[in-house]
Every structure is written in structure tokens, then in C-alpha cells.
Amino acid sequence: MTTIQTLPGIPFWKRYLLRLSIVFILLLSVPLQVDFYQQLLGISWQYLLSDLFNLVIFLPHFFGDISGFADWFLLLAIAALVAGLWTVKGRVDPGREASLYYFLRIFVRFRLAAILSVAGLTKLFAIFAPALSLSHLNTPYGYFEDWKQLYLSLSAAPAYVIFLGVIELLATVLLLFRRTSFLAVLIIIPFYGNVFLADLAYGGRHYLASAFTVLLTLPIFFYDARRLAQLVIQFDYTSPQRWQFDWSQVHLGYSRWIFKLLFVLLFIGLAGFKSYEVSKTASLYYPEQPGLPGIAGKYLVDEFIINGDTIPFSPANKQRWRDVVFEQWNTLSVRINDAIKTAAPAKFLADQQRDYEYTQVGGRLYYRYTTAPNRTILLKNPNPAYPNDSLRLQLLRPDSTHIQLYGTNSTGDTLSIALQKVNKKYLLYEVGKRGRDRLGFKL
Amino acid sequence: MQIAEKIQTERVGAKVAPTPKWTLLQRIAFRISFIFFIIISIPNSPLWYKHVFAINWFNLDYRDLYDICRFGSGVSWFGRTTFGSRLEGYSIWVNTFFFAVLLGLLWTGLAKLLKKEKRSYNRLYYWLNVIVRYRAGLGIIGFGFTKLFPVQMPYPSYGILDTDYGDLTAQKIFWLSFGIVPWYQVFAGILEVTAGTLLLFRRTVAVGATLLVGALGAIVVVNFAYDGGVHVYSSYFVLLSLFLLVPYFGPYYQVFIREQPARIALFFPNFKGRLNEIRIGLKGIIIFIFLIVFFYLQYVDFRYDPYKQPSTAGVQELRGNYEVTEFRLNGVLRPFNPYDSLRWQSATFEKWSTLTFKVNKPLKLDLSNGGGDPKRDVNRTFEISGVAGGQRAFHYYVDTVNQHLYLEDKYKLIPDQRNVTAGEGGDGGVRNYLKSAKGPEEKRPAISLADWIPAKVKASLGDEADYVAKPARTARRLREFAKADELAAKEIRERFVVAYKIIDGGNRVILTGIDEHRDSIYVILDRAIRDYKISPGKFEAGNYDR
Numbered sequence: 001m002t003t004i005q006t007l008p009g010i011p012f013w014k015r016y017l018l019r020l021s022i023v024f025i026l027l028l029s030v031p032l033q034v035d036f037y038q039q040l041l042g043i044s045w046q047y048l049l050s051d052l053f054n055l056v057i058f059l060p061h062f063f064g065d066i067s068g069f070a071d072w073f074l075l076l077a078i079a080a081l082v083a084g085l086w087t088v089k090g091r092v093d094p095g096r097e098a099s100l101y102y103f104l105r106i107f108v109r110f111r112l113a114a115i116l117s118v119a120g121l122t123k124l125f126a127i128f129a130p131a132l133s134l135s136h137l138n139t140p141y142g143y144f145e146d147w148k149q150l151y152l153s154l155s156a157a158p159a160y161v162i163f164l165g166v167i168e169l170l171a172t173v174l175l176l177f178r179r180t181s182f183l184a185v186l187i188i189i190p191f192y193g194n195v196f197l198a199d200l201a202y203g204g205r206h207y208l209a210s211a212f213t214v215l216l217t218l219p220i221f222f223y224d225a226r227r228l229a230q231l232v233i234q235f236d237y238t239s240p241q242r243w244q245f246d247w248s249q250v251h252l253g254y255s256r257w258i259f260k261l262l263f264v265l266l267f268i269g270l271a272g273f274k275s276y277e278v279s280k281t282a283s284l285y286y287p288e289q290p291g292l293p294g295i296a297g298k299y300l301v302d303e304f305i306i307n308g309d310t311i312p313f314s315p316a317n318k319q320r321w322r323d324v325v326f327e328q329w330n331t332l333s334v335r336i337n338d339a340i341k342t343a344a345p346a347k348f349l350a351d352q353q354r355d356y357e358y359t360q361v362g363g364r365l366y367y368r369y370t371t372a373p374n375r376t377i378l379l380k381n382p383n384p385a386y387p388n389d390s391l392r393l394q395l396l397r398p399d400s401t402h403i404q405l406y407g408t409n410s411t412g413d414t415l416s417i418a419l420q421k422v423n424k425k426y427l428l429y430e431v432g433k434r435g436r437d438r439l440g441f442k443l
Numbered sequence: 444m445q446i447a448e449k450i451q452t453e454r455v456g457a458k459v460a461p462t463p464k465w466t467l468l469q470r471i472a473f474r475i476s477f478i479f480f481i482i483i484s485i486p487n488s489p490l491w492y493k494h495v496f497a498i499n500w501f502n503l504d505y506r507d508l509y510d511i512c513r514f515g516s517g518v519s520w521f522g523r524t525t526f527g528s529r530l531e532g533y534s535i536w537v538n539t540f541f542f543a544v545l546l547g548l549l550w551t552g553l554a555k556l557l558k559k560e561k562r563s564y565n566r567l568y569y570w571l572n573v574i575v576r577y578r579a580g581l582g583i584i585g586f587g588f589t590k591l592f593p594v595q596m597p598y599p600s601y602g603i604l605d606t607d608y609g610d611l612t613a614q615k616i617f618w619l620s621f622g623i624v625p626w627y628q629v630f631a632g633i634l635e636v637t638a639g640t641l642l643l644f645r646r647t648v649a650v651g652a653t654l655l656v657g658a659l660g661a662i663v664v665v666n667f668a669y670d671g672g673v674h675v676y677s678s679y680f681v682l683l684s685l686f687l688l689v690p691y692f693g694p695y696y697q698v699f700i701r702e703q704p705a706r707i708a709l710f711f712p713n714f715k716g717r718l719n720e721i722r723i724g725l726k727g728i729i730i731f732i733f734l735i736v737f738f739y740l741q742y743v744d745f746r747y748d749p750y751k752q753p754s755t756a757g758v759q760e761l762r763g764n765y766e767v768t769e770f771r772l773n774g775v776l777r778p779f780n781p782y783d784s785l786r787w788q789s790a791t792f793e794k795w796s797t798l799t800f801k802v803n804k805p806l807k808l809d810l811s812n813g814g815g816d817p818k819r820d821v822n823r824t825f826e827i828s829g830v831a832g833g834q835r836a837f838h839y840y841v842d843t844v845n846q847h848l849y850l851e852d853k854y855k856l857i858p859d860q861r862n863v864t865a866g867e868g869g870d871g872g873v874r875n876y877l878k879s880a881k882g883p884e885e886k887r888p889a890i891s892l893a894d895w896i897p898a899k900v901k902a903s904l905g906d907e908a909d910y911v912a913k914p915a916r917t918a919r920r921l922r923e924f925a926k927a928d929e930l931a932a933k934e935i936r937e938r939f940v941v942a943y944k945i946i947d948g949g950n951r952v953i954l955t956g957i958d959e960h961r962d963s964i965y966v967i968l969d970r971a972i973r974d975y976k977i978s979p980g981k982f983e984a985g986n987y988d989r
Binding site: 153158160233314338342363429 | 599605606607610612614619620623626630646649650653654657664665667668670694695699703705706707709766767780788789805806832969973974975976
């Protein structure tokens with residue numbers, strides 16, 4: 001077996017494409033906007049994971065609050081120009097080309113690993129999709145927007161999300177090493193290609209984040225794709241690429257493992273620890289404030305008196321409440337017959353917002369309550385579409401299943417409402433307890 | 444993009460014979476695999492063979508081909524358990540494996556004894572790969588087409604849209620979450636059909652099998668996480684694909700991880716002359732039937748007769764959601780009250796021939812996946828399976844002349860068996876539900892089948908087989924409807940009859956008649972426009988606007 005060292009001439013288009021890739025990927029990856037640095041400086045220790053998540057998927061957004069195709073076209077145009085100048089100016093040196101490509105691959109490996117580890121950890125620790133709330137369980141299927149449907153369906157079976165997280169973390173580990181990085185992108189491309197399509201299908205707003213992830217895999221993929229095809233499609237004898245960068249030329253070149261170690265400590269060690277902590281203590285989606293003790297549950301509205309007029313049970317009346325849900329936390333939601341104005345969610349996992357329960361869903365009005373003296377609760381609708389919707393109610397609990405509410409709403413109507421707790425059993429959970437494999441299951 | 448300096452290694456003998464002599468261990472492993480994979484690639488249910496011989500090839504139904512692709516396999520003589528455990532349904536594989544080990548060792552012993560040791564099994568290995576490739580390829584193509592034309596996971600019915608989230612099973616939730624995004628389902632279908640097609644060509648096996656491991660691996664996990672019940676059948680494709688990938692693992696590891704030159708050691712026989720013509724001819728026929736004809740048949744199913752939804756159009760003016768404004772039972776007015784267990788709380792008329800209404804009392808539920816191959820609308824139960832919340836669903840025949848609805852409960856205690864030909868090693872379908880050998884006693888319905896529709900009306904209803912458009916009147920459909928009366932007589936269902944009156948173009952509907960307990964009912968329904976946030980169905984299956 002003889003080996004012949006050759007230095008083939010490199011066509012213009014290859015040199016151009018390489019430079020285009022480098023400039024374009026750098027322009028997309030290096031944040032040029034102030035809000036990134038504001039977020040970076042405002043990073044919170046308690047919610048490290050959600051802040052990290054938003055930082056690693058940060059993409060340029062010159063024309064709006066999130067990255068759009070316009071941003072990408074602009075940056076692509078700039079990259080095309082810069083790459084053109086660079087290609088024409090630079091001299092042709094195969095070694096230099098190889099080194100440039102090598103550093104591009106290193107860059108995308110770690111950029112990808114940062115995204116995948118954080119995304120994987122949110123899934124592994126089931127932070128990604130929150131538990132279903134009682135209000136959601138008591139809202140008809142058709143009242144959720146498509147994107148919410150995706151989240152709810154993931155919430156219904158945490159095991160699947162955990163599996164997805166394990167795959168992402170596996171890919172992260174494979175990305176840390178040059179020789180396994182090709183295998184990693186063979187996993188990531190279908191995974192994130194699928195995420196991209198799901199984003200489009202369910203009307204997710206951040207579909208360019210998954211597109212970006214796929215884009216980052218391409219330098220690694222195309223480096224070895226031809227060899228893979230030669231091996232598994234053409235069944236040819238295949239030699240590996242043996243070119244290696246000479247790290248001894250670089251000052252401290254042999255200490256580069258330290259950077260890798262730091263990367264692992266931050267994105268796997270620390271981020272992993274913090275996500276474990278979050279998963280054990282708080283939800284990032286629902287309010288932290290606990291609700292009144294022992295009140296959580298579903299209640300039917302036995303009596304509804306507004307301004308002294310009793311409104312009897314009615315399937316169509318728009319004023320009357322149909323049922324009320326008290327959550328474990330300080331939320332109360334009311335099913336009504338009227339149309340609901342939905343709000344869009346704030347940034348994903350943003351800790352201050354905790355708007356998950358009332359965004360992208362209709363059917364119910366949501367109120368956060370605080371207690372006041374004289375057994376009174378003050379209710380405020382957090383939905384920005386209802387800025388003035390608030391209630392002041394005296395809450396009496398004659399026994400463990402009944403609640404009496406007296407008070408006024410924001411338009412000055414007086415209300416007197418009697419609630420009775422119902423022992424609602426949810427098929428979603430009941431069937432898990434008893435299994436589907438029996439006849440005559442009754443619920 | 445290879446820019447770097449290259450080390451070009453001279454190609455070593457273009458025709459390297461794959462490992463000339465196999466070791467003893469290799470030979471034993473091969474013999475066991477050979478027996479195991481042959482057994483699990485062959486249908487084990489006599490029903491499958493019966494079905495294939497009964498196919499009318501001149502009036503095909505998509506389900507005819509689907510059933511060819513979907514069968515159970517494995518050694519079923521030792522029952523459905525291993526040491527008393529079902530192993531989540533995998534026991535048939537384990538039993539088959541034990542059986543294969545036994546025969547494999549016996550084979551090795553005999554070969555030694557008779558001094559008929561072979562140097563290698565390259566040729567036999569090739570044929571084993573061919574069988575597994577075609578089994579996996581056709582199997583997933585059959586599966587994929589029901590997604591490519593999105594009928595496997597239908598868009599939720601009006602009744603389901605109006606059902607509280609907590610009143611659905613996890614399985615239902617997952618299926619519906621696919622149903623609401625048909626284009627995504629189409630993409631999944633394209634992926635599966637492509638993976639299957641790639642397995643039919645030797646050079647693209649690695650790509651096809653890898654796609655299959657990824658896609659079906661995820662489906663296995665989904666089935667465990669959501670209790671979907673199809674975990675064994677989806678694992679089947681993962682297992683077959685992993686077997687097909689065995690020759691590729693080593694060389695991949697060599698080239699990309701160890702960075703050593705390597706090649707795939709696979710032997711391909713050289714087909715010449717007549718033999719090659721036969722090979723190409725057979726392959727052409729398979730591709731024609733399972734890709735081209737199947738595509739057309741699945742299109743017909745999607746367009747006219749989506750297999751999980753009733754295909755008969757519902758009365759146009761009735762369709763939609765209703766509030767029950769007035770409800771009289773035996774003449775007594777029952778005002779709206781969420782605690783009332785007799786009154787209807789709300790109702791829907793579907794696009795197809797179904798009426799649903801909600802009552803406030805526990806109901807017996809159909810917890811199956813609601814799939815299968817029934818042709819009669821009453822047995823298409825996707826709209827009730829895995830759905831609680833007191834919602835009852837009734838299939839109806841409509842007499843438009845006298846404005847009468849003849850309704851029958853879509854629920855029956857023993858759901859139809861799904862995938863009959865799948866046999867042992869399939870997912871078991873309804874047999875799983877029969878575990879609790881004797882279900883609760885069933886009451887005879889108050890209105891018997893004979894009392895239900897008067898003969899004169901029945902004659903005027905015509906043949907239900909013809910309710911679908913002509914292309915969907917397949918031999919299979921006609922065959923099932925020829926037995927429809929016989930099948931209906933066996934089913935225990937509640938039935939009732941009402942006259943309907945459409946007022947103001949369907950904004951108000953009045954139903955009068957006798958209900959399933961022979962009580963008289965008088966119901967005023969007022970149309971309700973629901974404030975749904977979900978995006979309305981796109982690319983919807985069925986033909987309901989005739």
C-alpha cells in the first residue's frame with residue numbers, strides 16, 4: 001500500500017463557499033445586538049438554565065423581536081460580499097484552506113454542543129414541557145392554539161421528552177470529540193430537521209433556531225459526506241481523511257483541552273446541576289405563590305347572583321360562570337361562554353413571566369389572587385388583553401366542598417357566587433392507573 | 444468539500460472477496476440469525492394466507508395491500524408468554540430466538556457430524572438480507588402510506604374538539620396532536636415510504652435502514668410513553684433495520700472513528716441473462732404494486748373513504764355544535780342543570796353520519812386505538828375511542844323524505860378486532876382487551892334491531908355499500924356489506940329513532956322521538972359557535988360535501 005501526497009488545486013468556488021460559510025455562520029453566531037449583552041449581564045443564578053437557553057439560541061433580529069428571514073438574507077448578502085473580497089484577495093494555499101475549514105468545524109462543534117446540551121438538559125429534567133394544569137385539563141381540546149397543543153401533548157407523557165433529551169445529550173458528548181462529531185451530526189440533522197418541520201407545522205415562532213442548528217451541522221457533514229457515500233453506497237474501499245492541524249505551531253496549543261474542560265464544566269456540569277435543582281424545586285411556568293390551603297380542585301357554580309339578579313344554570317348565558325378551577329398555586333380560572341382574547345407567550349422559559357397557563361388558550365378567564373384581610377381575595381387577570389379585569393371577593397368556606405364568594409368586579413357589579421367541589425376523575429390519569437386492557441371501563 | 448491535502452491510498456484489489464473463511468462463531472451466529480430472521484419475516488397466521496388468496500386484484504382496496512404488508516410473525520406454538528410473562532408483548536420474539544438458538548446449534552452439530560462444514564455463507568447471507576430488506580421495506584411502506592395521505596391520525600371531530608383535555612387518554616392525545624397538523628403527518632409518511640423504498644435497492648440499504656432506526660425508534664418510545672400499544676410492531680422495524688446494518692458498523696468505526704481505511708464486506712451474486720431478467724421483472728412488479736398502485740389506492744381511501752372516519756356525509760344543515768335549549772323526557776321539562784344525569788348537556792352533528800351528545804354520568808368507554816379495517820360507518824370508532832367526558836356517539840341512517848334519523852350507539856362492549864391478518868406477533872389488538880375473560884353482563888337493548896327500522900324505510904335507504912363514491916366501492920367493501928345484516932345482528936347496541944325538524948337553516952333543530960330506553964324525548968337544539976383557537980382542518984380527508 002503506497003500513499004501519495006498530493007496538493008490538489010482548489011477551485012475558486014470551493015474557496016468561496018468556505019469563506020461564505022465562515023462569515024455567514026459567524027455573523028449569525030456572534031451577537032451584535034445590545035439585548036444579548038443585557039441578557040448576559042442580567043443572567044440570574046436561580047434561573048441559570050432558562051437564561052442560558054435564551055442566550056444559546058440567540059439569533060440576530062434587526063427587524064423585529066425575533067429572528068426572521070429578512071435578517072438572514074441581510075447577513076447572507078453581507079457574507080457573500082465579504083467572502084467575495086476575501087477569496088479574491090487571499091493567496092491560494094491548500095494548507096491555509098484546510099486550517100480555515102478545520103477551525104470552522106471546531107467552532108460549529110462547540111456552538112452546536114452549547115445549544116444541544118442546554119436544550120437536552122431542559123428535556124432530561126422535564127423542564128422543557130410543564131405539567132398539565134387543572135385548568136388545562138378542564139378546557140376542551142379545540143380551545144388551544146396549535147403551538148400549545150404541541151406543548152400539552154409533550155406534557156402528557158414526560159417520558160418521551162426525557163428520551164429526546166437523552167438523545168440531545170448523547171449528541172452533545174459526541175460533538176466534543178473530532179472523530180465522533182460526524183456521528184453526532186448524523187443524529188442531529190434528522191433530529192433538528194424534524195424539529196424545524198414541527199415548528200413550522202405547529203406555528204412555532206422560533207423555527208429559525210432549529211434551522212440554525214441544522215445549518216451548523218453542515219460543515220461537519222459535508223467534510224465527510226463523500227467518504228460516507230463511498231463507503232456505504234458505492235461499497236468502495238474508503239480511506240479516512242488524515243490531515244491534521246499542527247497544534248505545536250500555536251502558542252499554548254497543547255493546552256487546548258483546558259477550554260474543552262471549561263466548556264464541559266459550564267454547559268454540562270453547572271447547567272446540569274442547575275437544571276436538576278430547578279426540576280426539584282420550582283416550576284418555570286406557573287406562579288410560585290401557593291394557593292389557599294386545600295382549595296385546589298374543580299368547582300361547579302351552583303348559584304350566580306349579579307347585582308341582585310339570580311342567573312339560573314344556562315348553557316348559553318355569557319355572564320354566568322360555568323365552572324371554577326382553583327390551582328395548587330394562586331390561580332383561579334373560570335369557564336365562561338364568551339369568546340376569550342388570547343395572548344401570545346413571552347420569550348420561552350423567561351422566568352419573570354410565568355404566563356404559560358393563560359397564553360394561547362381560550363375557554364377560561366384566568367385570575368391570579370392575593371389575600372387581603374377579612375377573608376378577602378383580590379383577583380387580577382394577568383392576560384394583557386384584559387388590563388382592567390379584576391375582582392375583589394370575600395371568600396368563605398362553610399365546609400371542605402363549598403365556597404361562597406361575595407364582592408364586586410372591576411365594572412362595579414356586585415356578585416354572589418356559590419361553588420361546589422366536584423370529584424372529577426380524569427381519563428388521562430385513570431387509564432394510566434388501570435390500563436387500557438379491560439372491557440367495560442367506565443368513567 | 445475536501446480541501447485539505449489528501450492522502451490518496453491506492454485502491455486495493457477492486458474485488459476483495461468478503462472474509463474468505465468464516466470462523467466457527469461467525470457460522471453459529473449466522474445460522475441462528477438465519478433461522479430467527481426467516482421466521483420473523485414470514486407471516487405466522489393462516490388468516491394472512493387466506494386473505495392474500497381472497498384478494499380481488501381487479502377491484503383492490505388500499506387495505507388489501509396494507510394487510511399484505513402488515514402481518515404477525517414468530518414462533519407462536521409456545522404460547523404468548525415466556526416463563527409466564529408477556530414481556531410487554533415481546534415474548535414471541537424471545538421464544539422465537541430460543542427456538543432459533545436450538546435449531547442453530549443443531550444445524551452446527553449436524554454439519555460437524557456429517558463433515559459438511561461450509562467455508563462461508565456469503566450466498567445465503569445475501570438471500571437472508573434480501574428477505575429481511577423486502578420484509579422491512581414493504582412493511583414500512585404499508586405503514587407510511589396511511590400517513591402520506593393523512594388518514595392514520597384524523598383531524599379531531601366536532602365532538603372531540605368539544606371534549607375536555609383531561610377526558611382523553613394519552614394515546615388519544617398523541618394521535619390527535621398529529622392529526623391537527625396533516626402536512627407534518629404527510630412528511631412523516633414520505634419519510635417512511637422513502638425509507639422503505641431505499642431498502643429495496645442494495646446500494647441504499649444503509650440509508651434506508653438508518654432512517655428506519657431513527658424514525659421507528661422514536662415511535663417505539665412514543666408508544667411506551669403514551670401507551671400507544673404499537674410498540675412491538677414498531678420495534679420490529681428497528682430490529683430488522685439493525686440487522687441490515689450489521690455489515691456497516693465495523694467499517695464505519697474503522698474509517699470515521701479509528702481513521703483507518705476499510706470497505707464493506709458484502710457479497711452480491713452476479714445475476715446473468717434470464718436470471719437477471721426475472722430478478723428485474725419481479726422487482727418491477729413489486730415496485731409497481733406497492734408504490735404506484737398503493738399510492739393510487741391510498742389516495743382513493745383518503746379522498747372518499749378515510750378508514751378511521753365514517754365515509755357517509757352527514758345531513759348538511761345539521762352539522763355543527765349545539766346547545767340543548769330545551770329537553771323533555773316523557774313530557775317532563777328538564778331545565779339545563781350540569782348535575783342532571785338524564786338530560787343532554789350539549790350535542791354535535793358531525794360532518795359525517797354521527798350525532799354526539801353529552802350526559803353527566805359515567806359511561807362505558809372504548810379504550811382501543813379506534814383503527815382497524817371496518818367498512819361499516821358504525822364500526823369506525825376513532826371519534827369515541829379514548830374519549831370520556833360523558834360523550835355518547837350515535838351513528839345514524841337518515842330518511843330525508845320523512846325526516847327521521849335512525850340512530851345506533853357507536854359503542855359496543857367488544858370492539859372489532861383490528862388488523863385481523865396480523866395474527867400472533869402483531870400487537871394483539873382486541874385480544875389484549877379480552878384478557879379479562881368475561882366482561883360485565885350485557886343488557887339486551889330496549890329497541891331490538893328488528894324493531895328499529897321499518898322494512899319500508901330500510902328498503903328506501905338503499906345499499907349502504909353504495910354510499911361512497913364509485914372508486915371506493917372496492918371488492919372488499921362489497922364483501923363486507925354483503926354480510927352487513929348478519930354482522931349487525933351479532934352486535935349488542937342501543938338504538939333509537941327521532942324525527943328532526945330543521946329551522947332557520949339549521950340554527951335550530953328539533954328532535955322528537957323515543958330514546959334508547961323507549962322514553963319519549965323532545966329536544967330543542969340551538970346552534971352554538973365555539974370560540975376555538977385551534978386552526979381549522981387543512982387537507983382534510985373524506986368527501987362530505989356532496
